[in-house]
Amino acid sequence: MSFLNSEDVPAFTLAGFTLNVEERATLFASLAIKKDQEKLPSIHLWGKILGINQDYLLAQSVSATSLFERKYYYTLDNLNWYQLPEVTPEERRQADSIQGRFFGDPSYEHTVPKNHEDPESSETKMREEKRLAATISSINYDVEIVPRGAYYRDLNRVVRKNPSFQGTPHLLAERCSRLPKEDFGQTHCYMHFRDGFEVTTRTLTERINKFDDAIDIFESIENDEPKGVWSVQAEVGGTVAIVRSLQWPGHTFIHSASPLRFTSFYFGTGQKNHNIGFML
Known part of the structure; x- marks a missing residue:
């Protein structure tokens, strides 16, 4: 969130x-x-x-x-x-x-x-x-998206903010409570923030050796169709990622490593791009 x-x-x-x-x-x-x-x-x-x-x-x-x-x-x-x-x-x-x-x-x-x-x-x-x-x-x-690992699901299946999430580069972050430096601007480290995601065989196959049932509680934007519907760019020497939606032009998500922050904002006409499939 x-x-x-x-x-x-x-x-x-x-x-x-x-x-x-x-x-x-x-x-x-x-x-x-x-x-x-x-x-x-x-x-x-x-x-x-x-x-x-x-x-x-x-x-x-x-x-x-x-x-x-x-x-x-x-x-x-x-x-x-x-x-x-x-x-x-x-x-x-x-x-x-x-x-x-x-x-x-x-x-x-x-x-x-x-x-x-x-x-x-x-x-x-x-x-x-x-x-x-x-x-x-x-x-x-x-x-609406969040970085992978920013939230977790507790034993009562309640989604909560992850207090151990730091968002800074960390090469040993196999459980992704922090985003590895090489993954900071990649779509597979950003997740849809919406309820109702269920783990499937496809999920386990796609995230083999990386799946964590506590934090893998949302769907990755990497699978969104058509491919290229998200634009990710790095700013300020790679410490800030700017993620834009081409499906809803005007929606921007910003993730800063220092200071740690992730937030989003919509600024546009409120019109969905129904032709995105023909443009990519």
């Missing part, structure tokens, strides 16, 4: 993103106020979706009982945060089929095209706030 805090903002200048003076002055203070008002266990900046008329700044809160239970919030003025509605898997599919840009108006109704696989389906409408929540949920599922 990787969220953007105020101290993480300078790191994102490496990826070409920053917050203006007004946003820095008010944004994180307003998030702290929202956390206190609703007694949330946490709330962090998630990203920014660029609309035609206005832009959405977005935040998410994580449940105290599960790292995968989220509440999403948006603001149009950097001060007042509003909770987005919950969405179903079907609503996520519908939102994914909408091709146009966000308008920047939560009440705007987008047209959802009919599902050609279902002859009885017809065009429907979806409010922009619902589409916004569905888009955030889809991006989290598709491209």
